[in-house]
Amino acid sequence: MAEPLGPRNQDPYSRQDPPASVTNQRVRRYALRTFLLPIALFFAGIALVLAYWTLSSPESGQQRGEPRAEATTGTERVGSRERTPGGFNPYTTPQQTKEEIAQRGGRTITELGEVLEEGGRGVLGLRVDLRDIDVERVESPTLFWIRDGNARVAVNAVSGAQVKAGQTVNVVGTVERHGNSMRIRASRVESSQ
Secondary structure, eight states, rough: OOOOOOOOOOOTTTTSSSTTTTTTHHHHHHHHHIIIIHHHHHHHOOOOOHHOOOOOOOHHHHHHTOOOOOOOOOOOTTTOOOOOOOOOOOOOOSSHHHHHHHHHEEEEEEEESHHHHHGGGTTTTTTEEEEEEEEEEEEEEEEEEEEETTEEEEEEETTTOOOTTOOOEEEEEEEEEETTTEEEEEEEEEEEO
C-alpha cells in the first residue's frame, strides 16, 4: 500500500526536492564550465591549427602575388608530346633501326683517322675494330702506339699484348680520353698475319 504524501510537501516540483534542488543556478554554471568549456577550447584549438595550416601553405603565396618557381629539370611525360615547363627532350626519335644504332653509339670505327676527327668529340665510347695497323712504338706490354698514314694513337692493352715495333696488328676495343688526347682501350690485340 502506498503512503499518502504527508504534510511535508504536496508539490512534487518544488525547489526543495531533487532534481530541482541540485540544479540551482550556481550548480548549472559550474557544470557548464567543467564539461562544456574544455570541449569548446579543444575545437577552437583545432580551428586555429587549420587556419594556420591553410594560410602558411605554398599555394597561398600565389594568392598574395608572390612569383611561382618552376622546375627546370627537363622532364617529359612519357608517351606524350606535351612538354613540361623548363625542359624538353634533346634527343630525336629515330625513324629506322639503323638511325637508332648510330644514335646510341652502335657505330664501329674502322679507320684510325676517325678516332682523331674533330678532336675526338662524338667518338668517346665507340667500338673500334681496326685491321692491318702498323705498330710504331712499344712503351710497355700494356701501352704501345699505332700509326696509319698521318694518324697516330696510343693503345692501352688491358691484358698486355706481345707486340713489337714494325709489326702489323688488328685492334678491337673502345675509344677513351686520356688527358687532352684520345686513346684506344684494347680488349683484343692480335697479329694480322
